[in-house]
Amino acid sequence: MTQTSHGDDVAFIRALAELLRDNDLTELEVKRDYGEDSKLNVRVTRTPPAVVQAPAVSAPVPAVAPAAAPQAASASGGGDAAPAAEDPSSHPGVVPSPMVGTVYLQPEPGTDPFVRVGSKVSKGQTILIVEAMKTMNQIAAPHDGTVTRVLVEDGSPVEYGAPLVIIE
Incomplete structure (x- = not known):
């Protein structure tokens, strides 16, 4: 050129x-x-900017199952400090999705999941798979620790940057 x-x-x-x-x-x-x-x-x-919760006018959201808690926390957006603490994307131990795809929590259907809440993980250990364009991408633990929350369901779609797991 x-x-x-x-x-x-x-x-x-x-x-x-x-x-x-x-x-x-x-x-x-x-x-x-x-x-x-x-x-x-x-x-x-580009990496999307950190999500800033704007105050929303809504009725209090009742307690829900842990799998639905991330949506409930972002929807409530109340004025006290509790909702900000509920935002998993701002947690220091969050493992974000590196791509858009479908999450799989176990290597094959019917087998045990890679990790559960309470599982001890080592840096580099596979914690789940994100399928993108028929390619199974193993997502590794970024550091040693204990899985305290699994924020996605098996077979669910995820966006780039979406919080998947919290490792403390």
Whole structure:
């Protein structure tokens, strides 16, 4: 590519980055073919900002099962400190999803799960699988500790950055 097209490409990539920011997107991918020998493949991603809970006007939410607690905590958004403590994405031991996909808590249907609440894990140990585009991606524990919460259900879809497990 010539210097001129390089400058155009940089401007194009900057415009994509602005689109991400302005439209609150986390990922964009573009493929351009300029000819037989000249192509541009760009993938621009960003980590979403930390979720800030805005005060919401709603009735108190009754206690629910632990699997549904993350949704209930984010929906209530009350004015005291308890809801902020309930937000699993801000917990220091949270393991976020590195991709969009489907979560599997065991290696095969009908087998024991990789981890349960109370399981001791070592850094690098597989704690669950996220399937994305027919590829099973093993998610490893980022540090040693004990699983205190499993925040997803087997077979449920997850978004990028969604809290999966808390390891303390």
